[in-house]
Amino acid sequence: MLDGLTLDQMRVFLTVAESGSFRAAAMRLSRVQSAISHAIGNLEAQLAVELFDRSGHRPQLTPAGATLLADVKALLIKVDALRARAGGLGRGVELEITVALDPQFPLPILGRALGVLCESYPSVAFRTLSTPLGASFEALLKGGCDLAISGIDLINPAIELEALMKVRRAAVAAAGHPLAQTDQPLGTAMLADHIQIVGEDPSALTGQRDYGVVSPSRWRVADNITKKTLILSGVGWGSLPLWMIERELRDGDLVRLPVAAFAKDGETTVQTYLAHRVDRPLGPAGTAFREALLAALPNAHPIR
Known part of the structure; x- marks a missing residue:
């Protein structure tokens, strides 16, 4: 039987x-x-x-x-x-950890931290939400995640912020795009005739504000993968994290644009933060993930 x-x-x-x-x-x-x-x-x-x-x-x-x-x-x-x-x-270990992740944060660094977490807590499930700009904080405040990695520093007494790293971004266009043919600073007048590909902000906290949008003609997309694809196809120009386009810049598929509103070589820098609710202390696995993430950052010092 x-x-x-x-x-x-x-x-x-x-x-x-x-x-x-x-x-x-x-x-x-x-x-x-x-x-x-x-x-x-x-x-x-x-x-x-x-x-x-x-x-x-x-x-x-x-x-x-x-x-x-x-x-x-x-x-x-x-x-x-x-x-x-x-x-x-x-032992009070979480069943699952949900992290709201701003898509500009370097995924290789996240991957290294998750590798450490998987070894330490193999029974804990991990879930990520793609949440640009203020959407990370909205998910945190509404209880939709345990931790948030964001590129903005909204001050809220219910949220504790911890600085992670600065993410370098660059304005780029496909090598054959008209804007890629000049090395002169690109002002608003020159950009007006060309589409800027920008990320959609689904958050009520920041949805009324535009970050790094300087062209009056713009297309909005939901994620950086779509944005990168449209820029590579020559539809328009836009700003992307350098970690995401290193190979394309090296191979000449993408070219930096000297946008006047940005810093040298069309570069901008975004400070990223790790955030969690003050009234919801991290459990053992959440604490281990935080420590692994901090240790995986460039030039990080060992967590004591």
Whole structure:
């Protein structure tokens, strides 16, 4: 009967399949070989299928055994995850961390921090929300996330800010775009005949303000990937994080524009911040993520 199946039988089955023999499985599990054979025999009787062909020198998985092995692996993974999550609950570890992320923050740095978090808290799920400008703070205030990474410094007594890094941005256009053909400072009059590709701000906090918008003719897009694609296609020009366009600048697909309203070489700098609710202290995994993120920043000092 299937109700009699035990996790131990399944682990024995998996160990025999992975090690290649009953003897090797017995050594790995620190049991006598007869106990391994007995466990497999009982499992086969309960499942009413032969899991191993024992006619040769070494036991070989039968077609039925190979099929059921995949199910057993999946089940044991879920059981281990359940145990890890239950252990985490006992220690007050979060089930999930949601971070509202401004898309201009360098994703490689985020990835390094998440790699550390995954090793330390493998049972904690991680979720990101793409939230430009004030949308990160809106998500935080409305309880839609645990942490926010933003490129603006809205002051709110309910939110604690921590400076992360400055992100360099540059005004660029495709190499064949008319604006790319001059090295003279580009003022409003020269930009007026060309479309500026700008990011849409969905936030009520900052949606009425334009950041870095200097051209009267503009197209709005929802994300930097679309923005970059349109600029590369020659539709218009715009400002993008340098970390996102290093290869295109190096290969000559994109050219910096000397926009007069920006700094030298059309560059602007945005200070980014890590934010969380004052009334909701970070749990163990959230604290570990914060420390890993700070440690992953350029020229970061070890977190003490």
